[in-house]
Amino acid sequence: MxxxxxxxxxxxxxxxxxxxxxxxxxxxxxxxxxxxxxxxxxxxxxxxxxxxxxxxxxxxxxxxxxxxxxxxxxxxxxxxxxxxxxxxxxxxxxxxxxxxxxxxxxxxxxxTPSADDAPQLRHEITSVGVVGTGTMASGIVEVFAKAGYDVVYVGRGEDKVAGVRASIEKSLDKAIARGKLEEAEKAAVLGRLTGATERSALAGVDLVVEAIAEDLEIKKQLFRDLDAICKPGAILATTTSSLPIAECAAVTERPADVIGMHFFNPATIMKLVEVVTTELTGAEVDETVRALCAKVGKVAVSCGDRAGFIVNALLFPYLNDAVTLLESGVADVVELDAAVKEGTGFPMGPFTLLDVVGNDVSLAIQKELFAEFKEPGFKPAASLEQAVAEGRLGRKTGAGFLTY
CATH class of the missing domain: 1.10.1040.10 (N-(1-d-carboxylethyl)-l-norvaline Dehydrogenase; domain 2)
Incomplete structure (x- = not known):
């Protein structure tokens, strides 16, 4: 070998x-x-x-x-x-x-699932709300608007709201330049967008997807607000990648209507959505969200409400193991990245991927996995902790395990 x-x-x-x-x-x-x-x-x-x-x-x-x-x-x-x-x-x-x-x-x-098992829309979805103005939120707004849905997006200020529209216009212009979109389609997509600075604008939507800060208390307050604002039967979804969805559901009077829709970044390109149900999520809500994912061109996978869901629970222990292997001194970052790419066909080596994700984000997810599963092997590697402590967060700071 x-x-x-x-x-x-x-x-x-x-x-x-x-x-x-x-x-x-x-x-x-x-x-x-x-x-x-x-x-x-x-x-x-x-x-x-x-x-x-x-x-x-x-x-x-x-x-x-x-x-x-x-x-x-x-x-x-x-x-x-x-x-x-x-x-x-x-x-x-x-x-x-x-x-x-x-x-x-x-x-x-x-x-093997049969064609008869394909999920159906059990709730009527004609309008969608998105809370947040970051990269993920903007991508989700674009995904739904391109698929023909009217989208109300809410930000903390007029500048943030305008930033979402500008980001989507830039994305659409790139698609036109590549011959993948017509000017008329751009106008139609932009015509489906409504920006707002007050959450009350979400009162009439059929589904709300939140994509705000990955902080449980902030999310819980949002879900309290959505519970009071949104019409009966509206589905309340979170894009969290690591926080317990059941705790967001617990602060509402409609826990059966709360679900996870974990989009992957960039949402306009990545096909996957992890559809995450709690023990109280209604079966028709789950089926509707899976069917909706298919309608907007996404691949939905189903899982339960626990740390990491599917992807992060499998990916980040592997990345953490790579850092531990690096610490053993058997090879350097470049050699390990090259070996894994060659041996597996993965699109990038573990250290390049850590730097793309952000070492701070990676460390936070690994801590969540360690706390939930109590596996000694899930303990965050010392060099990952050190990189974050030194501000070497990856591409976004110009240095991580590699230098940019």
């Missing part, structure tokens, strides 16, 4: 094992786990498909060897992995693993 292959195995095997445990716990379907990592991270294949192609027995043996070496619970082969191997379900080569295979391709089986 080459050194590059060793680096890749060190980082990727625990990620694959964690995906098995996520599926084993019935937190998300196999298809949603795989789609989340493909459309949320740009990975060429999802983790469960990757396992089937590598061979479940091969991965199990490699994990067992690492577990014997490290004693780290995260390297211990998942119980389901052991079970499937014992049953002879070793993946594509045996015709059955997490999926069913024939002639090298996945074929339908009893877990």
């Amino acid at each position: 080459t050194q590059a292959e060793q680096f890749t195995d060190t980082l990727v095997l625990p990620y694959l094992n964690h995906a098995v445990r996520m599926y084993e716990a019935s937190y998300a379907s196999r298809g949603d786990i795989d789609a989340a990592m493909r459309f949320g991270c740009g990975y060429p294949k999802g983790p469960l498909t990757t396992l089937d192609e590598l061979g479940l027995d091969t991965v199990r043996d490699a994990l067992a060897a690492r577990y014997a070496e490290t004693g780290d619970h995260l390297h211990q082969p998942a119980d389901l992995l052991e079970k499937l191997v014992a049953e002879g379900r070793t993946g594509a080569k045996s015709g059955r693993g997490f999926y069913t295979w024939a002639e090298g391709a996945v074929v339908a089986d009893d877990e």
Whole structure:
């Protein structure tokens, strides 16, 4: 095994094992786990498909060897992995693993959703509200307006509201320059926008998506306001990537109407939306939001309300492991990034990705995962803590693990 292959195995095997445990716990379907990592991270294949192609027995043996070496619970082969191997379900080569295979391709089986299962709009959605004026909020406004929805967006001041419209105009002009949009379509999209500085402007919308600061108390106050302002039956959604949605729902008189719609940045380009339900989210609300995602050209995946949802819960422990591997001194940042890209086909190496996301954001998410799952291996790496303490947050500050 080459050194590059060793680096890749060190980082990727625990990620694959964690995906098995996520599926084993019935937190998300196999298809949603795989789609989340493909459309949320740009990975060429999802983790469960990757396992089937590598061979479940091969991965199990490699994990067992690492577990014997490290004693780290995260390297211990998942119980389901052991079970499937014992049953002879070793993946594509045996015709059955997490999926069913024939002639090298996945074929339908009893877990494959049928066309009849496609979600339907159980609530009428004609107008959408968006709270927030940052990059994510502006992107979400554009997504809905392009899809034909009237959008009311609310900011803290006229300058912020004007900034959203200017950002969308700039985006539309770029699309026109690339031949992907006509001037008439631009005018139509802009005609669907209504900016406001008061939340009361949201009284008549059918769905509100909030994209404000990632601070639980600030979000809870917003949901109190939305509960008082919005009409009965309006769906209240949050784009939070890490905060408990149930706590936002709990401050309202309509917890069945509260749901997570975790868009990925930039919202106009990234296809994935994690649709996150609490124990109290209504089934028709869940189905409506999934159907709405499809109508606006997004891929919806379903999961429950816990730290990290699907993508962050699988991605950030892998990134944290990369920092820990760097600390061991086996290679530098550039070598590790290159090895992982070459060995996995991932669009970027772990350190480039950390710098793109922002090391402060990455650290905050990793802390949330460590607090919820109590896994010793999820403890934020010391070098990640140090980078944030020194203000090396990534591309946005000009320096992170790499220099820009």
